Amino acid sequence: xxxxxxxxxxxxxxxxxxxxxxxxxxxxxxxxxxxxxxxxxxxxxxxxxxxxxxxxxxxxxxxxxxxxxxxxxxxxxxxxxxxxxxxxxxxxxxxxxxxxxxxxxxxxxxxxxxxxxxxxxxxxxxxxxxxxxxxxxxxxxxxxxxxxxxxxxxxxxxxxxxxxxxxxxxxxxxxxxxxxxxxxxxxxxxxxxxxxxxxxxxxxxxxxxxxxxxxxxxxxxxxxxxxxxxxxxxxxxxxxxxxxxxxxxxxxxxxxxxxxxxxxxxxxxxxxxxxxxxxxxxxxxxxxxxxxxxxxxxxxxxxxxxxxxxx
Amino acid sequence: xxxxxxxxxxxxxxxxxxxxxxxxxxxxxxxxxxxxxxxxxxxxxxxxxxxxxxxxxxxxxxxxxxxxxxxxxxxxxxxxxxxxxxxxxxxxxxxxxxxxxxxxxxxxxxxxxxxxxxxxxxxxxxxxxxxxxxxxxxxxxxxxxxxxxxxxxxxxxxxxxxxxxxxxxxxxxxxxxxxxxxxxxxxxxxxxxxxxxxxxxxxxxxxxxxxxxxxxxxxxxxxxxxxxxxxxxxxxxxxxxxxxxxxxxxxxxxxxxxxxxxxxxxxxxxxxxxxxxxxxxxxxxxxxxxxxxxxxxxxxx
Numbered sequence: 272x273x274x275x276x277x278x279x280x281x282x283x284x285x286x287x288x289x290x291x292x293x294x295x296x297x298x299x300x301x302x303x304x305x306x307x308x309x310x311x312x313x314x315x316x317x318x319x320x321x322x323x324x325x326x327x328x329x330x331x332x333x334x335x336x337x338x339x340x341x342x343x344x345x346x347x348x349x350x351x352x353x354x355x356x357x358x359x360x361x362x363x364x365x366x367x368x369x370x371x372x373x374x375x376x377x378x379x380x381x382x383x384x385x386x387x388x389x390x391x392x393x394x395x396x397x398x399x400x401x402x403x404x405x406x407x408x409x410x411x412x413x414x415x416x417x418x419x420x421x422x423x424x425x426x427x428x429x430x431x432x433x434x435x436x437x438x439x440x441x442x443x444x445x446x447x448x449x450x451x452x453x454x455x456x457x458x459x460x461x462x463x464x465x466x467x468x469x470x471x472x473x474x475x476x477x478x479x480x481x482x483x484x485x486x487x488x489x490x491x492x493x494x495x496x497x498x499x500x501x502x503x504x505x506x507x508x509x510x511x512x513x514x515x516x517x518x519x520x521x522x523x524x525x526x527x528x529x530x531x532x533x534x535x536x537x538x539x540x541x542x543x544x545x546x547x548x549x550x551x552x553x554x555x556x557x558x559x560x561x562x563x564x565x566x567x568x569x570x571x572x573x574x575x576x577x578x579x580x581x582x
Numbered sequence: 583x584x585x586x587x588x589x590x591x592x593x594x595x596x597x598x599x600x601x602x603x604x605x606x607x608x609x610x611x612x613x614x615x616x617x618x619x620x621x622x623x624x625x626x627x628x629x630x631x632x633x634x635x636x637x638x639x640x641x642x643x644x645x646x647x648x649x650x651x652x653x654x655x656x657x658x659x660x661x662x663x664x665x666x667x668x669x670x671x672x673x674x675x676x677x678x679x680x681x682x683x684x685x686x687x688x689x690x691x692x693x694x695x696x697x698x699x700x701x702x703x704x705x706x707x708x709x710x711x712x713x714x715x716x717x718x719x720x721x722x723x724x725x726x727x728x729x730x731x732x733x734x735x736x737x738x739x740x741x742x743x744x745x746x747x748x749x750x751x752x753x754x755x756x757x758x759x760x761x762x763x764x765x766x767x768x769x770x771x772x773x774x775x776x777x778x779x780x781x782x783x784x785x786x787x788x789x790x791x792x793x794x795x796x797x798x799x800x801x802x803x804x805x806x807x808x809x810x811x812x813x814x815x816x817x818x819x820x821x822x823x824x825x826x827x828x829x830x831x832x833x834x835x836x837x838x839x840x841x842x843x844x845x846x847x848x849x850x851x852x853x854x855x856x857x858x859x860x861x862x863x864x865x866x867x868x869x870x871x872x873x874x875x876x877x878x879x880x881x882x883x
Contacts, residue, residue, distance in 0.1 A: 294784045295703035302696035309752040310718050317729035392629045398865040400813050402831040403854040407632045410639040418635045421650035464877040513722035516815040532724040539728050549728050556725035
C-alpha cells in the first residue's frame with residue numbers, strides 16, 4: 272500500500288464518520304423531542320400539580336401547599352394498603368407466571384405431535400384485551416352462572432356458595448389468576464427463546480456423564496436460562512406494579528384489591544382531587560422507578576452478559 | 583436484494599425442526615411420558631376453558647343465564663343482537679381503529695429513524711439513550727394520565743381522539759424504537775458498507791438499502807405496537823367520557839344491557855367475544871411475527 276493511497280483514504284473515512292454522527296443525531300432528535308413532550312413534560316406538570324391544592328367548587332382556584340399532599344398520602348391508610356396490595360399482587364402473579372411460564376416453555380421445546388397447535392393456543396390469551404380477560408374470569412367466577420361455582424355445586428364440593436369477587440382474599444386470587452392466564456405465555460416465549468439457544472452438546476455431555484434428567488435440569492438448564500428468566504421477571508414486575516385494568520373491571524378496587532394506580536385514578540377522576548391524585552400518581556411513579564433501579568442494580572450484570580453473548 | 587434475508591430465514595426455518603420424523607431432537611424424548619401428556623392437556627385446558635365459558639355465557643339469556651349449564655340448553659344469539667343494536671359499540675370500534683392506526687403510524691415513522699441511528703450509526707451515549715427509552719416503557723400510565731387530564735381539560739382536548747393519541751405515543755414510541763432497534767441490528771453490516779463504496783450517503787443507504795430490507799421488522803413492530811395501543815386502558819378511561827371518543831376497552835368495561843332488568847353480563851360477554859375474534863385471527867395469521875417481535879428485543883439485549 273503506497274502512502275498516497277493512505278492519504279487519499281483517510282479524509283474519506285473521516286468525512287463519512289462525521290456525516291454519520293451528524294445523521295445519527297438528526298435521526299434520533301425527533302423521537303427524543305417527541306418523547307420529552309409526551310413523557311417528561313406531563314410528569315413535570317404532575318409534580319407541579321401535586322404541590323398545590325385545588326378548589327373542587329371553583330375552577331382555577333388553587334394555592335401552593337408544598338409537600339402537604341405527599342405527607343397526607345404517606346400518613347394515610349389508603350396509600351399504604353394500596354401499596355401493600357400492589358406488591359402482594361405483583362409477588363404472587365410474577366412468581367406464578369415465572370414457574371408456569373418456564374414449565375410451558377419446557378413443554379413447547381419438546382417435539383411431539385400438536386406442538387404447533389399448543390404454541391398457537393398459549394399465545395391466544397396474550398393477544399386479547401386485558402379488559403376482556405377480566406370479563407372472561409368474571410364469567411368463570413360469577414356467583415350464579417360461573418363455571419367454578421357450577422362445577423363445585425355439581426360435584427357437591429365445598430365452596431359452591433362463595434362469592435369469589437366479594438371476599439378479600441378470594442378477590443385478589445381471581446385477579447392474580449386472570450393475570451397469570453394472560454401473561455404466562457409471554458414468559459413462556461421469552462424462556463423458550465432462551466432454551467433454543469442452549470447447544471445440544473451440553474445435554475449430550477451431561478448424558479454421557481450419567482446425569483439424570485432432574486440434575487441436568489437443575490444444574491445445566493436452569494443456570495443457562497437464568498438471563499431469560501431474570502429478564503422476564505423484570506418485564507413482568509414492572510408491568511404488574513402498575514396493574515389497573517383487572518381490578519377496575521373485576522372489583523373497582525374493592526375487597527382488598529386496590530392498586531396504587533387505582534387509588535390515584537379514583538382520587539383524580541371520581542373525587543376530582545387534582546392535587547391529591549397527582550401526588551399519588553407521582554408516588555406510584557417513584558415506587559415503580561425505585562423497583563426498576565433495584566432490579567438493574569442486582570440483575571443488570573445478568574442482562575448485560577446476556578446481551579454480550581448474543582453479539 | 584431481499585435474497586440475503588430470505589436465505590437466512592429459510593435456513594432458520596429449516597434447521598431446528600424436522601417435524602414429521604419420529605427421531606428425537608433433544609435428550610432422546612421422542613415419545614412423551616404420560617405425565618408430560620397430562621401437562622400438555624392441562625396447559626391446553628387452562629388456555630381454552632375460560633374462552634369456552636365466555637362464549638358459553640354469551641349464548642345464554644334470561645333464565646338459562648343463571649342456571650349454570652355446562653352446555654347452553656337453549657343457545658341464543660340475543661346477546662349478540664343487543665350488541666349490534668347498540669350504536670356505541672360501533673362508535674367504539676371506529677374510535678379504536680382510528681386511535682390505533684394513527685398512533686402506530688406516527689410511532690413507526692419516528693421510531694424507524696431513531697432505531698436505525700441507535701442500531702447502526704456511530705453515536706455518543708448510545709447505551710444511555712437506549713436505557714432511557716426502555717425505561718419510559720415502564721412508566722406507570724397514571725403518571726401521564728393524571729397531568730394530561732388537567733392539561734386537556736384546560737385546552738379543550740379532553741374527551742377527543744387526538745387527546746388520546748398524543749399520550750398513547752408516550753408508550754407506543756419507545757416500544758417501537760426498542761423493537762425496531764433489534765431488527766435493524768440483524769441486517770448484515772456489509773450491505774451499508776457496499777452502498778457507501780458505491781458512493782451512497784449514509785441517509786441514502788438507510789432509505790434505499792436498509793429500509794426495504796427491514797420491512798418484515800417494521801411489520802412485526804407495527805403489529806406489536808397496534809396490539810399494545812388497542813389494549814391500553816388506563817389513559818383511555820381517564821381521558822375520555824363520551825361514547826364519541828371512547829375506544830373499545832372502555833366501552834366494554836362500561837357496557838350496559840338493553841334495560842336495567844337485563845343481566846348485562848350476557849351482552850358484555852357477547853361484545854367481548856366479538857371484539858376478540860379479529861385479534862384471534864391476527865394472532866393466527868401473524869403468529870411467527872408476533873413471537874419474533876416479542877423475543878427479539880429480549881434475547882438480543
